[in-house]
Amino acid sequence: MIIDGMGDRPLKELGYKTPLEAAKTPNMDKMAKMGINGIMDPIKPGIRAGSDTSHISILGYDPYQVYTGRGPFEAAGVGVDVMPGDIAFRCNFSTADANGTITDRRAGRIRNGTEEIAKTINSMDIDENVEIIFKESTGHRAVLVLRGNGLSDNVSDADPKHEGKPPKEVLPLDNTEEAKKTADVLNRFIEESYNMLKDHPVNLKRIEKGKNPANIIIPRGAGAVPHVQPFGEKYGLKAACIAETGLIKGIGKIAGMDLVDIDGATGGVDTNIENIKKGIMETASKDYEFMLINIDGADEAGHDGEMDDKVKFIEKVDDVVGEMMQIDDLYFILTADHSTPISVMDHTGDPVPIVIKGPEVRVDDVEEFNERAATKGGLCRIRGRNLMDILMDLMNKSTKFGA
Amino acid sequence: MIIDGMGDRPLKELGYKTPLEAAKTPNMDKMAKMGINGIMDPIKPGIRAGSDTSHISILGYDPYQVYTGRGPFEAAGVGVDVMPGDIAFRCNFSTADANGTITDRRAGRIRNGTEEIAKTINSMDIDENVEIIFKESTGHRAVLVLRGNGLSDNVSDADPKHEGKPPKEVLPLDNTEEAKKTADVLNRFIEESYNMLKDHPVNLKRIEKGKNPANIIIPRGAGAVPHVQPFGEKYGLKAACIAETGLIKGIGKIAGMDLVDIDGATGGVDTNIENIKKGIMETASKDYEFMLINIDGADEAGHDGEMDDKVKFIEKVDDVVGEMMQIDDLYFILTADHSTPISVMDHTGDPVPIVIKGPEVRVDDVEEFNERAATKGGLCRIRGRNLMDILMDLMNKSTKFGA
Incomplete structure (x- = not known):
């Protein structure tokens, strides 16, 4: 269970406590008492991990090998059946x-x-050897996937970053x-998107x-869909992913996990935490052997600099933790x-607290779950990449290296 | 001094203590008070190390590069002068x-x-370019080494695993x-072993x-003898290895250490601990600069699930520790x-406690030697591969990297 962006630094306004230290979290603290605690560097000490690279690392993959950009995971997260070798982009619906x-x-x-607009874009035909797969995401966001031989993700962004400029030429x-062919396909894609959308019925309305009409599509963040050994094959565990955002869903998808949809999950502090709780408990009652759970609101509060929201959201999550401790x-x-x-108001490289509760762990004397109490725990300091190895060992599913 | 398999998990029967926590170990505890403590992952967090891969790592070698299988170390451990490139196998004397x-x-x-049988097998001649070196180990165990150009360790096992079947064809x-040649040599070796042994005087008796006669030899666990930089050359330390089992002796041997034989060392909880103690003290009085000591009984008790035996054996080892503290x-x-x-009842990936006592170490406030107390120590969490570097630094035998 990964509480996105939960780690923090001491805040003067909280008497030099972190939001997690300030929050009332009786269930997390109970878990700290019952488990083995420590701090974890998702990637390496001091490295500012993205949510994507961190999750990749925590699931036991090497983000420096697997991560080619956000595009492939976003695309997978919104439901495109991406395939290794596809080139994926994040896109904006924009106005020209x-x-x-x-x-x-x-x-x-x-x-x-946007769904109707996407349908139109999907009928675009630029190159007989390149399949264009386009899908709307939330709001003005969308994903584009180029499929075919002879493509590359080593091309520049079209996003001009500021209004008042034309799309940048993709180079x-x-x-x-x-790379030349992909840049050419993208430049024609952008131009053609305007032609196809300027008089689109959605836009006329x-x-x-x-x-403002959504009459042009601007791609950015090219990434080649990586070859990822399916999680189920790597660990022999039937796995489900319960996540709110397309990015984390996409990681679950690309790792071959079953995605669990949660009604009303917004990825913000306003998310439907009751539905998330229900979704977790239902999934736990099925025949899954592993659940990856990501709850996103604390990260949003952090990005927005909303201290009180972060404290309150962590307290909401504590309730979910209490329920899960019944499993x-x-x-x-x-x-x-x-x-x-x-x-x-952005990610930092500060390590995060971690607690593992379950049969036979070497319970330590940590009594609270937070950034500082965790440093006294029996795990000392580990890395994200170690976590699946530690779990597989506890679950007695490891093989011995040597005799 | 490596107490094989000493680490454990909290046991309900011991009031949720580990065997090491439950054992009375005044000398180890004294050492913890006088030294710097920590926990160590022999290879990496969560990885289940074998005794062989762990020792390789602790001696500063990379087991992922050096370790090709148990065969070469077993062969070296029973006294075969293995050479890099040899292909070594563990064997059983079996009955067909x-x-x-x-x-x-x-x-x-x-x-x-078995010594007489081995002598007969050593006279076998299968291929003029392949030398057959065969040596008995303890009980029904033996080792086979194939020496010559054009051999490979990438061949399957002959061991049928269960009685009532013929030996598997080596593929x-x-x-x-x-690989084809090696498989062919092995298949002929097995057949010829039966021909040579079925009427062997030892078997007739x-x-x-x-x-049951020992009338056929069944090899398994092919491994190519690795190129290992001798320990003495790598660190400039004249080293002795005091170990009970062929496996650990073999590691010492392949690393170029002098082996010290201990009368009555069984590798079990019934070992002659007094003789081990004497052997250590005698070796320490010689001109060695490094001793690798492995005592095996706690591991045996762990594999057998014998809690009381493990506790008692650790207490026996504590006596050896007390004596060594006089050096x-x-x-x-x-x-x-x-x-x-x-x-x-098998190896796990839980980290092990470690204490270093000696001049100028940063003594911490840990007062007991065990899995949990050690987590509060000044070493925090290290890896086996770090240990020789730390020791060489303390011994002031390191060179500076940079200026």
Whole structure:
């Protein structure tokens, strides 16, 4: 169970406590008392992990080998059946004027009609050897996947970053034919998207209502879908992924886990925590041997610098932890994927607390679950990459190396 | 000093103490008070180390590079002068009937006469370019070494694992000529062993007495003898190895250490601990600069699930520790090569406690030597591969990396 961005730094406003130290978390503290505690560097000490690279590492893969960018995981997370070798992009629905200048990068933060627009884009035909797979995500976000031989992810972004400029020309970032071809396909994709969308019925209606039309698609963040040994094959565990965001769902998907959908999961502090709890307990009652659970609100509060929200959200999560402690015959690991300190409003490299509760762990004398109490625990300081090895050993599913 | 398999998990029967926590170990505790403590992952957190891979790692070698299987170390340990490139196998003296079916994999747990049988096998001539070196070990165990150009360790085992079956045909595990040739030599070796042994005087006597004859040799666990930089050359330390089992002796031997024989060392809880103590003190009085000491009984008790035996044996070892603490001018490192929990009856990946006593170590406030007290020590959590570097530094024999 990974509480996204839960780690933090001492805050003057909290009497130099962290939000986790300040929050009332009787269940997490009970778990600390019953388990073995420590701190964990998701990747390496001081390295600022993304949620994606951290989860990859915690699941036992090497993010320096597997991670090619956010695109492939976002694409998988919104339901595209990506295949190794596909080139995936994150996209914005944007607004362009007749001169090709981007006047709104988020197309008036469009919320409806993107599915129909995506359907149109999916019919685009640029190169007979390149399949175009396009899917809307939440709001103005979408993903593009290029499938075919002779493509590369080593191309530049089209996103101009600021309004008032045209999309940037996509450039090959090396001299290979693959990069040149991919850049060419993308430039034509962007141009063609405007042609196909400028008079699209969804956009005509938006214009009528005085809203900015979603009349151009701007891709960025190219990434080749990596070859990832399925989690179930790597560890022999039937696994489910319960996550709120497309990014983490995508990691579960690419690792071959079953995705569990949660109604009302927003990835924010306003998420439906009751439904998440129900989803976890239902999944636990099925024949899964492993659950990856990610709850995202603490990270959002951290990014927004909302101290009180972060404290309150952690207290909500504590309730879920209490419920999960009722599950029998479970190794329950509680941790975070990185720190998102209120003061920094972004991820930092501070280690995160971790506790493992379950049969035969070497229970230590830590009595609270937080960043500082955990440093006195029996795990001392481990890395994300160690965690699955430790779990597999506890579950007695390891093989011996040697005699 | 490596107490094989000493690490464990909390046991309900011991009031949730580990055997090491439950054992009365005044000398080890004194050492903890005088030294710097910590926990150690012999290889990596959670990885289940063998005794061989762990010792290799603790001596500063990379087991992922050096370890090819148990065969080479067993062969070296029973006294075969193995050379890099040799292909070594563990063997059983077994019993076959006239149809070639294995009726007893351990030849009635033969104890006597194996030296004479080995002499006969050593005269076998299968291929003019392959030298056959065969040596008996304890009981029904033996080792086979094939020496010559064009051989491979990538061949399957002949051991049928169960009685009532013929030996498995040895198969090449890749398409190389080397693997094919080695498989062919082994298949002929097995057949020829039966021809040479079925009427061997030792066996005729056994049959007369109603015992199963040792009339066939079954090899398994092929491993190529690795190129290992001699320990003395790597560290500039004249080293002795005091070990009970062929496996650990073999590691000492392959690392170029002098082996010290101990009368009555069985590798079990019934070993002659007084003789081990004498052997250590005698060796320490010679001009050695490094001693690798392995005492095996706690591991045996762990594998057998014998809690009381493990506790008692650790208490016996504590006496040896007390004696060794009298040695002047010594860096004394006490640890284990892995955990062998009573509840698991096999090796696990739980870290092991470690204490280093000697001049100028940063003495911490740990007051007991055990798995949990050690987690509060000044070494925090280290890996087996770090240990020789730490020792060389303390001994002031390290060179500076940089200026």
